[in-house]
């Protein structure tokens with residue numbers, strides 16, 4: 166029966182697990198997942214800082230409400246607390262911009278009053294919202310989000326603020342702080358690399374972002390437990406996917422599989438269909454060797470041009486908090502940065518300037534006093550090359566400067582290193598300047614291309630970067646896995662309109 170077709174999924178992140186789950190549910194018997202590492206979950210990764218559980222990768226369920234499949238699964242598996250599941254939480258619609266209660270510290274060691282920062286913060290949030298509107302209007306006054314934001318901030322002269330030069334400078338410095346933090350949200354080096362016209366493609370769902378009290382990995386673990394044992398083959402790094410391997414039915418070994426997968430350790434696996442879920446960063450890095458024959462030119466072009474950057478976390482545990490009890494987000498403002506820029510001049514000496522935001526892990530009863538510092542871009546990639554001690558030293562100096570407290574010292578530190586992770590090669594995707602939804606479609610397009618006379622749907626593509634409205638998220642990745650599984654289900658379902666004739 167067609168259900169006996171050999172299907173291989175490459176990558177055991179949420180997209181790969183989702184694809185396998187859907188295929189099994191529809192009665193496919195020969196499904197396996199090849200995973201390069203010894204673990205599952207991919208960029209969903211829970212770690213430990215002392216006794217605390219911390220998320221090395223994905224942090225929140227963005228928009229936890231009924232339409233969000235990650236939220237539904239998490240509820241079904243009883244992985245969330247009562248409050249996160251409440252109707253009230255689900256009904257909150259913040260349009261993707263959670264309003265964290267802030268504390269502001271400046272480089273002269275002052276704590277700035279939130280009330281004085283509030284108007285400028287509101288102005289900036291407004292600009293961000295406007296950046297998202299160009300997608301539906303089709304206009305694009307600037308090619309990138311960064312250029313638009315900077316131009317709008319610069320339009321405000323000191324007279325318009327009706328204030329003195331000093332507070333004007335402070336607000337410019339604050340805009341820098343926010344721009345750098347925005348790089349973390351988009352996972353990019355600079356907002357000048359993020360397409361303005363496509364910024365609104367990213368869709369948000371209602372619901373107050375929530376976390377997993379026992380760790381995000383509980384989700385991927387629970388999903389895997391429902392799949393046949395031994396469905397995942399670990400430590401299988403796929404080196405090359407050979408497709409159109411036997412155009413006319415048989416290859417030199419006498420088998421009739423159109424796809425053969427070659428692993429780094431020399432093992433090979435034959436298949437009728439392969440679903441590739443490796444990160445866009447991995448595809449970029451291995452673009453010339455991962456597929457044979459190689460990617461068609463338009464697909465390759467989109468792999469090269471689409472954005473995939475780095476966002477890292479630095480967790481810090483303290484004896485006592487230096488922030489207010491209700492504080493959820495700490496902003497650092499460099500008073501000397503009055504010229505708008507979201508990259509730093511000298512990475513080696515000043516990389517730490519890129520880290521301008523820290524979220525406070527809540528609830529305190531569970532975590533104690535733990536902060537998560539966010540740092541994106543090439544400064545973040547440089548940070549990864551330093552020893553943990555060097556990072557700790559630099560962070561300690563930074564906090565001394567901003568709090569004026571010479572005795573302040575984090576007790577423990579843990580940081581992520583997503584750029585140097587050989588199987589992620591960065592954190593997540595964004596629509597880069599010059600790119601559009603067309604590029605995401607190109608990434609997701611199966612091979613061989615339509616109109617070819619070889620066996621259809623040999624190589625399919627899923628993963629976070631292939632989802633046109635939820636890229637860069639766990640739910641986007643999951644939906645992309647389901648989408649490719651459903652493509653195969655439809656292919657083998659005679660009644661479906663999209664079925665191909667099997668001549």
Ligand code: 6YU
Nearest residue numbers: 176178179180201207208223224225403628629638639642
């Ligand atoms: C979310 C969040 N979150 C923070 C950080 C990171 C990410 N995301 P995988 O890589 O998981 O799986 C592939 C597997 O393939 C993997 O196991 C590999 O080992 C394996 N593999 C690779 N090569 C192989 C080979 N050759 N052979 C065999 N196997 C191979 N998402 O929902 N909430 O809070 C965050 C965050 C630091 C790094 C996140 C978050 C992103 C998700 O983690 C990610 O999308 C999915 O886990 C990917 O799953 P996958 O299966 O596709 O790949 C307006 C505006 C617009 C801008 N965007 C704003 C959005 C905000 C996004 N925010 C994210 C923020 C955080 C904090």
